[in-house]
Amino acid sequence: MEQLLIINGRLVTWGTENEIIPDSGLLLQDGLIADMGSSAALTAKYPAAPQLDARGQLVMPGNICAHTHFYGAFARGMAIPGTPMKDFPDILERLWWRLDRALLDVDVQYSALVCLIDAIKHGTTTLIDHHASPNAINNSLDQIADAVTLAGLRVALAYEVTDRNGPLGVQEGIDENVRFLHSLEERGNPLLAGSFGLHASLSLSNETLAACVDAAKDLDTGFHIHVAEHEADEYDSLYKYGQRVIHRLADADILGPKSIVAHAIHIDPAEMALLHETGTWVTHQPRSNMNNAVGAADVEGMLRLGIPVCLGNDGFSNAMWEEWKAAYLLHKLAHRDPRRASGTAVAQMAIYNNAALAGMFWPQAPIGKLAVGAAADVIFVDYHATTPLTAGNLPWHIIFGFESSLVTTTIVAGKVLMRDRQLLTLDEAEITARSRELAAQVWQRFEKLSS
Numbered sequence: 114m115e116q117l118l119i120i121n122g123r124l125v126t127w128g129t130e131n132e133i134i135p136d137s138g139l140l141l142q143d144g145l146i147a148d149m150g151s152s153a154a155l156t157a158k159y160p161a162a163p164q165l166d167a168r169g170q171l172v173m174p175g176n177i178c179a180h181t182h183f184y185g186a187f188a189r190g191m192a193i194p195g196t197p198m199k200d201f202p203d204i205l206e207r208l209w210w211r212l213d214r215a216l217l218d219v220d221v222q223y224s225a226l227v228c229l230i231d232a233i234k235h236g237t238t239t240l241i242d243h244h245a246s247p248n249a250i251n252n253s254l255d256q257i258a259d260a261v262t263l264a265g266l267r268v269a270l271a272y273e274v275t276d277r278n279g280p281l282g283v284q285e286g287i288d289e290n291v292r293f294l295h296s297l298e299e300r301g302n303p304l305l306a307g308s309f310g311l312h313a314s315l316s317l318s319n320e321t322l323a324a325c326v327d328a329a330k331d332l333d334t335g336f337h338i339h340v341a342e343h344e345a346d347e348y349d350s351l352y353k354y355g356q357r358v359i360h361r362l363a364d365a366d367i368l369g370p371k372s373i374v375a376h377a378i379h380i381d382p383a384e385m386a387l388l389h390e391t392g393t394w395v396t397h398q399p400r401s402n403m404n405n406a407v408g409a410a411d412v413e414g415m416l417r418l419g420i421p422v423c424l425g426n427d428g429f430s431n432a433m434w435e436e437w438k439a440a441y442l443l444h445k446l447a448h449r450d451p452r453r454a455s456g457t458a459v460a461q462m463a464i465y466n467n468a469a470l471a472g473m474f475w476p477q478a479p480i481g482k483l484a485v486g487a488a489a490d491v492i493f494v495d496y497h498a499t500t501p502l503t504a505g506n507l508p509w510h511i512i513f514g515f516e517s518s519l520v521t522t523t524i525v526a527g528k529v530l531m532r533d534r535q536l537l538t539l540d541e542a543e544i545t546a547r548s549r550e551l552a553a554q555v556w557q558r559f560e561k562l563s564s
């Protein structure tokens with residue numbers, strides 16, 4: 114029986130009704146929160162349990178990222194030859210579809226490792242990744258899974274199937290998803306999960322979609338796909354198939370309560386209704402959307418319809434509060450209306466909907482809240498408010514006051530991954546140095562692919 118007693122925290126529960134409870138603690142036991150109460154009561158009740166003193170910090174559930182790409186880590190600071198990229202299709206062609214081709218197995222592993230360090234330091238304990246490495250497809254998800262296991266985080270993986278690397282690339286992509294999903298049981302790491310990755314409608318023929326559905330039929334999995342990130346995805350679908358993207362995907366059996374569509378920016382109201390009807394998850398990535406200048410999804414409209422819109426980072430830093438801030442600002446500017454994307458709406462995505470999505474991958478115990486029986490995924494945040502802080506105004510404190518560097522301790526399934534800003538599972542100096550060497554080589558290959 115593995116126990117850890119957290120004391121002297123200000124618990125932020127993120128329960129259905131959020132609560133902030135001072136002078137309190139948590140007993141973590143065998144990966145779960147086994148007890149909650151005042152520090153004094155818990156100390157008396159569990160005198161033998163090793164203690165971790167939160168020293169008055171906020172003790173919160175770890176952050177959840179609903180959509181990310183570890184493989185993008187080596188793009189940081191990379192030059193893209195030629196004229197500035199003019200739109201999202203240009204960015205795909207000239208940046209991402211060259212960078213992913215330049216990745217070898219070892220790069221896949223190290224790009225994951227640097228993202229995992231970033232996640233631990235920023236208190237992001239659950240991530241849903243979407244991977245591509247066309248010249249190193251086979252076992253690529255194992256490279257990431259090994260890194261994840263070493264790090265100790267909770268991660269769901271998928272390989273993006275796409276037609277852009279020919280029929281062999283399609284088959285290898287399908288095989289990689291199937292192989293990995295089958296291997297999960299044997300791996301025996303309950304913190305790993307998976308779904309079936311697909312790039313986007315515009316890079317997937319009907320034959321490929323059918324082959325993926327067929328390959329996934331015995332796997333009890335949904336799909337994880339980009340949708341209408343740019344108008345080009347809708348134009349392509351209308352031109353080739355006479356249907357809008359969501360209708361095409363619904364007809365192909367891709368949507369449903371286990372499937373995730375990332376972005377959904379250029380969908381129309383009928384597509385929204387169909388997303389709702391099929392119970393499909395949507396993820397919103399405002400930093401990426403602003404960076405690619407692709408527009409602002411109607412997240413409030415989707416939330417009002419009851420579509421579970423979640424918050425991801427699309428490969429930006431794993432500091433999810435940065436994504437909160439971007440979501441809060443983007444919709445106000447896009448609509449020139451300061452009433453848009455309130456703190457409550459952002460928390461609905463980042464806290465409640467992300468927690469529900471995590472629960473789809475890890476149904477054994479609730480994730481994303483502090484409650485007896487919930488997963489022991491907990492962070493300490495060294496935030497001492499200069500204005501009154503309540504359960505109700507916490508989202509605005511997060512948006513205007515929190516910095517990612519305030520995270521001092523990160524715990525996943527009861528295991529401490531960072532304590533007082535010291536990483537305990539990963540060697541940051543080694544990984545950083547090696548990553549810098551590998552990234553330089555990736556950049557050289559990228560340049561060759563660009564010329």
Ligand SMILES: [Zn+2]
Nearest residue numbers: 182339375427
């Ligand atoms: Zn993405």
